[in-house]
Amino acid sequence: MLCVLLLTAVIVLCITFTQERQQFISKNENLTDEREQLRLKITNLTSEREQSYRQMSVNGDNKLTAELVLLTAGWTYYQYSFYYMSKEQKNWTESRRYCKERGADLIIINNKEEQDFVHNTSGNATFYIGLTDIDVEGTWKWVDNSTLTSRFWASNGQITEPNGGKGNPEEDCAVTVAVPPPKWANLVGWLDVSCDQNYQWICEKRISQFILP
Ligand SMILES: [Ca+2]
Ligand SMILES: [Ca+2]
Known part of the structure; x- marks a missing residue:
């Protein structure tokens, strides 16, 4: 009697085990199928993206190409932005035009x-930055219309910048200086100057501008 009971128990266990094994195998097959489908979907997406990049190349407005052009044409990357420090000199408006034609703008200095x-990479040069009070005298604004969050106006004890009000000429555009020339003795930081003067300039393009139009 005991033997019969044991045998029955063994048979029941065997059947249950086989069923579970079967279920496990079919679940595994389903997962493999799903994975295969996902892989196909990814492949399709990748090739779609490649196609659209190729299409954009044909149209001449490929962001990736623009990015590579920036990287290879002397732009420097720092903290989520690309910077271009010009060698030549232009007035403020022409400097800004140069940046805008490359999908950037004059630099906005957000923090210390x-x-x-900028200070550490400026050398002896004087660079235009994207700061002006041309709209309202005394109200300095960045080129994206934002107001100043940090200020680095130069001061040497005698002169405190910005010091150019409605004089002749007005000083409505800002430059940044690390090693001041003799005429600006010890004035390190930002100075307001006449927008018609020619200086070097710095363009900035934030990395987010590559992703968002
Ligand atoms: Ca900035
Ligand atoms: Ca000044």
């Missing part, structure tokens, strides 16, 4: 880190 970066 960015000012330090």
Whole structure:
């Protein structure tokens, strides 16, 4: 009697085990199928993206190409932005035009880190930055219309910038200076100058501008 009971138990266990094994195998097959489908979907998406990149190349407005052009044409990357420090000199409006034609704008200096970066890479040059009070005298605004969050106006004890009001000429555009020339003795930081003067300039393009139009 005991033997019969044991045998029955063994048979029941065997059947249950086989069923579960079968279920496990078919579940595994389903997962493999799903994975295969996902892989196909990814392949399709990748080739779609490649196609659209190729199409954009044909149209001449490929963002990736633009990015590569920037990288290879002397732009520097720092903290989520690309920077171009010009060698030649232009007035403020022409400097800004140069940046805008390349999908950038004159630099907006948001904080001390960015000012330090500019300061440390400026050498002896005087660079236009994207700061002006041309609309309302005394109200300095960045080229994206934002107001100043940090200020790095130069001061040497005698002169405190910005000092050019409605004089002749007016000083409505800002430059940044790391090593001041003799005429600006010890004035390190930002100075307001006449927008008609020719200086070097810095363009900035934030990395987010590559992703968002
Ligand atoms: Ca900036
Ligand atoms: Ca000034």
